[in-house]
Amino acid sequence: MEDNMNTRDLDYFKKLVEKKNFTEVAEIFHVSQPTITQAIRRLEKEFDTKLITIDRVHQKNEITRTGKLLFEKSKRIQKDLALAHKEIQAAKCQKIRFGLPPIIGSLYFPQVVGKLAQANILDKLNMIESGSHSLLKQLQDGDIDIAAIGSLLPINNPHLMAKHLGTRPFKLIVSKNHPLAKSSQPVDFRDLSEEKFIGFAGQFIHGQIMQDYIDHTGIKPEIIQRTPDISWYKSLIRANIGIGILVGDEINQYDHNIVSLDIKNPLPENFNVSIFYRNGYVLKDDEQKLLEILEKMDIEHISKDHY
Secondary structure (H helix, E strand, C coil), rough: CCCCCCCHHHHHHHHHHHHCCHHHHHHHCCHHHHHHHHHHHEEEEEHCCCCCEEECCCEEEEEHHHHHHHHHHHHHHHHHHHHHHHHHHHHCCCEEEEEEEEEHHHHHHHHHHHHHHCCCCCEEEEEEEHHHHHHHHHHHHHCCCEEEEEEECCCCCCCEEEEEEEECCCEEEEECCHHHHHCCCCHHHHHHHHCCEECCCCHHHHHHHHHHHHHHHHCCCEEEEEECCHHHHHHHHHHHCEEEEEEEHHCCCCCEEEECCEECCCCCEEEEEEEEEEEECCCCHHHHHHHHCCEEEEEEEECCCCC
């Protein structure tokens, strides 16, 4: 069975495709050049095809079409193996690697904290708090196993299992001392070109929705400050430094100095909340319980006294 394909042969082959030089690849892996040659021969025998053609006259190696096909598949194989290593290492631990964005954590997650505690799940959570974009990447890379994610549109990814929990609208938010606060009508975003805006730093969907509105309406307002912190974001708007956009639920009965306003020309994008885990990932019993409890979060009927 020594002629069968192994992952080391794929490593050699992948690097050879990248470098196109047997000697250089041998030096990288600290092996002899015949070792690389034998690995390629084993792969060619395994797949019954020529993967690399050697032009000795011009002293160069060419990758065949089937070689290019195997190269692309080898990248997927290596990624899957790396993911398997992470999942198996995590399986040895009782903790649940769970990603939670700040806004979902403050608005909706408190609804199920009691249920998680009763199910003895809460103390098993290894909570990773970050923006949804970052958490989605960590989930796909195998650094976390379950995540609550906010997105502008529902995410359809064949590598992920998803449970969509609900959709919430974005609102324009201003200080109660801002002239717009007295408006009883939805605000036309096209009329805001002279306004100063507070933006979000980093890859947060609130920063993206603001940019999408700006691009859609063609206005060029001044963004006077950017922050990754929602509390500071609201403080700047509360102080009438600028105006901004947030999911409407973020403004509650205790935000006396902030007013949320409907937008007259809303985009198709909204704040979508979903729970994700990787397709093919085998859930632990506690992770299955976590999912069942998270699915009970009521996104569309959040109480106004959520703080």
